[in-house]
Amino acid sequence: MTAAATLLQPKARTASMSRRHVETALLLGPALLVLALLFVVPLARLFSLAFTDPAGPFATFGVLAESSVYRQVMWNTFVVALMVTALCVLLAWPVAYVLSRLEGVWFGIALYGVLFPFWISVLVRTFSWMLLLERNGPINRLLMATGITEAPLALLFNNVGVLIGMIHILLPYMILPLYGAMVRIDRRLLLASDGLGASLLDTFRRIYLPLCLPGLAGGATFVFLLSLGFFITPALLGGSNAITLSMLIASFVNDRLAWSLAAAGSLALLAIVLVLMGLAARLLPIERGLFAR
Amino acid sequence: MNRLPLLLRISANAGASLVLAFLVLPILAVVPASFNKASFIYLPPRAWSGVWYERFLADPEWHTSLVNSVEVATLATIIAVVLGTLAAIGLRRIDGRMRMLVTGLFLAPMIVPVIVTAVALYRSALDVGLSGTIIGMSLGHAILALPFVVINVGIALRAIDDNWLRAAAGLGAGPWRIFRTVTLPNITPGIVGGAIFSFITSFDEVIIAVFMAGYASKTLPVKIWESIRLEFTPVIAVAATVMIALAIVLFALAQVFSRKTGSPSR
Numbered sequence: 001m002t003a004a005a006t007l008l009q010p011k012a013r014t015a016s017m018s019r020r021h022v023e024t025a026l027l028l029g030p031a032l033l034v035l036a037l038l039f040v041v042p043l044a045r046l047f048s049l050a051f052t053d054p055a056g057p058f059a060t061f062g063v064l065a066e067s068s069v070y071r072q073v074m075w076n077t078f079v080v081a082l083m084v085t086a087l088c089v090l091l092a093w094p095v096a097y098v099l100s101r102l103e104g105v106w107f108g109i110a111l112y113g114v115l116f117p118f119w120i121s122v123l124v125r126t127f128s129w130m131l132l133l134e135r136n137g138p139i140n141r142l143l144m145a146t147g148i149t150e151a152p153l154a155l156l157f158n159n160v161g162v163l164i165g166m167i168h169i170l171l172p173y174m175i176l177p178l179y180g181a182m183v184r185i186d187r188r189l190l191l192a193s194d195g196l197g198a199s200l201l202d203t204f205r206r207i208y209l210p211l212c213l214p215g216l217a218g219g220a221t222f223v224f225l226l227s228l229g230f231f232i233t234p235a236l237l238g239g240s241n242a243i244t245l246s247m248l249i250a251s252f253v254n255d256r257l258a259w260s261l262a263a264a265g266s267l268a269l270l271a272i273v274l275v276l277m278g279l280a281a282r283l284l285p286i287e288r289g290l291f292a293r
Numbered sequence: 294m295n296r297l298p299l300l301l302r303i304s305a306n307a308g309a310s311l312v313l314a315f316l317v318l319p320i321l322a323v324v325p326a327s328f329n330k331a332s333f334i335y336l337p338p339r340a341w342s343g344v345w346y347e348r349f350l351a352d353p354e355w356h357t358s359l360v361n362s363v364e365v366a367t368l369a370t371i372i373a374v375v376l377g378t379l380a381a382i383g384l385r386r387i388d389g390r391m392r393m394l395v396t397g398l399f400l401a402p403m404i405v406p407v408i409v410t411a412v413a414l415y416r417s418a419l420d421v422g423l424s425g426t427i428i429g430m431s432l433g434h435a436i437l438a439l440p441f442v443v444i445n446v447g448i449a450l451r452a453i454d455d456n457w458l459r460a461a462a463g464l465g466a467g468p469w470r471i472f473r474t475v476t477l478p479n480i481t482p483g484i485v486g487g488a489i490f491s492f493i494t495s496f497d498e499v500i501i502a503v504f505m506a507g508y509a510s511k512t513l514p515v516k517i518w519e520s521i522r523l524e525f526t527p528v529i530a531v532a533a534t535v536m537i538a539l540a541i542v543l544f545a546l547a548q549v550f551s552r553k554t555g556s557p558s559r
Contacts, residue, residue, distance in 0.1 A: 020386070023468065027383030028395065031376040031439065038414070039402060039436050046413035091315075094308035113313040119544045120320050121497035123514050124533040127521060128322045131336055131530070138322075138336045171316060200298070229406025232499055236521060246408040253412055253504070266409040273406060 050263035060264035070248065077245040080159060080234070081227035084166045085174075088223050089216065091167065092174035096215075099175070100182035114172050122169055126233045129165045130156065133237070161237035162244075169233060170226055174219040181215025217284035225273050245269050323537065327530035334527050345527040355532060357509070358516035361427060365502075365512055366495035368431035369438055373491040376435070377442025378484055382476070384443070385450055396443075403440045407500045410436070415504035425507020433501040438491035445490065449483025450476075482550060489547045493540060 053059040064070045099110050117125065132139050133155040140152040155161055185208065193203040231246040238244070245265060252262035297305065326334045330342035349355050380399060384392060402410060414433045415424060423429035453476060461471045499514040506515045513532060520529050 024383050024386040027379045027386070031380035031383075031399065031443075032395070034372070034376055034432075035398060035402075035436065035439070038432050039410070040398075042413040042417035043405070043409070046409075046416050049416070091312050094305045095312045097305055098309035110309070110313060113317050116544065117316050117320060119493060119540045121499075121514065121533075121536050121540065123497070123499045123517055124323060124536050125320055127517065127529065127533050128319050130521070131322050131326050131334055132319055136335075168316065168319065171312070225404075229408055231406075231408045246406065249408055249412060253415070259416065262412055266412055269406055270409050273404070277404070 046263050047267045048263075049259050050267050053260045060260045061268070063261065064264055064268065073243050073245055073248050076159075076242060077228060080162060080166070080242075080244060081224050083163055084170060084227045085220050085224045087163065087167050088171050088174040089220055091171055092178050092219065095175050096178035096182050099179045100185075114175050117168070118172055122232050125169060126165050126236050129161065129168065129237060133161050133164065156237060157239035157242075159238070159242045162234045162242055165233040165237045166227060166230055170223045173222050173226065177215040177219035177222070178212065179215070181212045185211045217280070221277070221280040221284065225276060228273060228276075229269060320537070323530045323533040327527055327534045329527040329530070332526055334525060334530060345531045348528050349531040349535075352528070354511075355513075355516060355528065358511045358513045359535070361510055362496055362513040364427055365430045365434060366492045368428070369434035369495040370488050370491040372431065372435035373438035373442050374484060374488045377439050377487060377491075378446050378480070380439075381443045381446035381450055381480075381483075382472075384447065399443045400440045402436050407437070411501040411504045414501060418505055424505055425510055426505075427510050430502055430505045430510065430512065431495070433505060434495035434498055435491075437498065437501070438487075438494045441490040441494065442484075442487035445487035446480050446483040449480040453479050485550050486547060489543050489550075493543050496539065497536065 050060050051057040095110070095114065099107065099114070102110055131137060134140070135152045135154075135156070137155075139155065140149075143149045143153065144151075155164070189207055189211075190203055193207050198206070229246055230244065231250065234242065234244045235247050235250070238247070246269070249262050249265040249269070252258040252265060322336060325337050327345060328341045328343065329335060329338040330340035330344060331338070377399075384396060384399075387395065411433070414429075414436075418424040418426075418429045418433075423432070457475050458471055461475050466474065496512075497514060498512075499518055502512045502515045503518055506512060511519070513536065517529055517532050517536075520526075520532075
């Protein structure tokens with residue numbers, strides 16, 4: 001439609017505009033409706049249960065905050081998440097660096113090594129670790145055969161097993177953003193720093209590390225937030241003294257039918273995740289569009 | 294930095310190789326475990342046998358769970374792909390705050406911890422009688438898969454030049470014709486990528502399924518989950534191997550497809 005034609009037919013134009021609005025609404029409507037009915041409403045209904053305790057609207061949160069058992073669970077959840085994040089940063093570093101330097105076939109192989117685990121079910125991977133970490137499993141037998149330990153180590157049903165299993169699953173979420181930051185670093189900056197007489201450590205500290213920071217912060221935030229809500233791995237590899245918040249929520253529902261406590265725990269978990277996400281987005285130099293790789 | 298000292302370079306390579314081995318090799322432990330002849334899992338097996346594969350195929354409970362998983366994943370994929378594709382196209386037509394808000398809502402199921410979503414869905418499903426049904430689980434999984442479709446199709450849509458659409462309209466094509474001849478061919482790789490990812494998301498999903506599954510509607514992961522807690526026989530390793538095999542097939546499919554069309558599938 002030319003400009004002149006548009007001017008001559010204002011009515012037709014508004015008609016086509018409103019038609020476009022209707023189309024847009026029809027495109028977005030079904031997904032929004034389903035999301036509202038199957039996600040937003042169920043969440044709102046669950047959270048409302050947290051405030052329906054006969055002892056008062058905030059009684060459930062009081063129970064969670066005051067019981068030393070529940071406080072211990074929260075503490076354990078945070079400690080595990082922190083340790084998983086720290087160890088993931090440490091382990092991701094060499095992989096991301098080597099990935100950023102490799103080319104051709106070797107790059108492809110290494111990249112597939114990072115991406116392949118993404119596609120395997122978390123349950124299957126956790127089960128695999130149960131087989132490997134068993135009391136009489138291959139890892140313990142190897143440790144005993146090489147004389148590192150005399151009696152089999154308790155690697156399963158405690159935080160050791162949980163850490164190993166969770167790191168295995170969350171490590172790629174740390175490697176990929178870190179690699180993304182490293183691969184974009186202009187190598188001439190490093191050469192220049194070198195040429196100006198900076199030591200290797202100085203170049204790392206003042207040039208390389210700051211340029212890696214966006215990827216590092218993004219990956220660490222992602223891993224930490226995922227760790228907080230992790231369920232399958234701690235539930236299978238953890239012991240009765242290594243309970244996390246997600247396991248507590250599940251046991252409120254399944255074992256005790258304590259819906260108001262489950263609701264309060266869920267709301268607390270979601271609130272912590274959202275607050276940390278907001279803080280990280282504000283304080284850390286995370287690059288935008290973490291999801292749009 | 295550009296040329297790390299030899300010792301550092303060697304240790305970086307060695308470290309990276311070790312970590313990559315840590316990522317890939319443990320996953321494969323279930324494969325030899327599934328070929329144990331004994332009734333318990335020993336790694337590596339003392340005696341090899343395919344007897345637990347026969348058990349897996351002959352046991353109606355395992356068999357049904359596999360069929361249930363395929364049904365749930367297919368339904369979830371169809372729901373997520375249809376809704377997600379429409380939504381991704383719709384998202385391109387709005388902008389500003391509105392777009393941020395709607396995009397945030399579409400991605401929210403990725404951000405809310407799955408345990409929270411699962412408990413919420415379970416509670417509402419109990420109230421409306423969808424708990425323990427295939428359709429209930431499919432709807433729950435479709436919610437988890439929706440963000441992947443919106444993202445994948447959204448990426449594919451970005452490659453379409455708005456001028457193509459204007460040109461098609463200028464040549465007299467109606468909206469449906471424009472969609473069919475310009476938009477759809479360009480976003481097909483995104484749709485297929487989103488579909489494959491939706492399928493594997495649903496097929497692998499445990500948490501929602503564990504809460505929602507009834508006696509007759511267990512999916513394969515639910516059956517594995519329950520068996521791990523009851524008995525530790527090699528049949529679980531067989532089920533796990535089946536899941537790995539399917540994941541590898543879908544992974545390969547996604548790679549072939551993204552290579553053919555030269556667009557990212559993830």
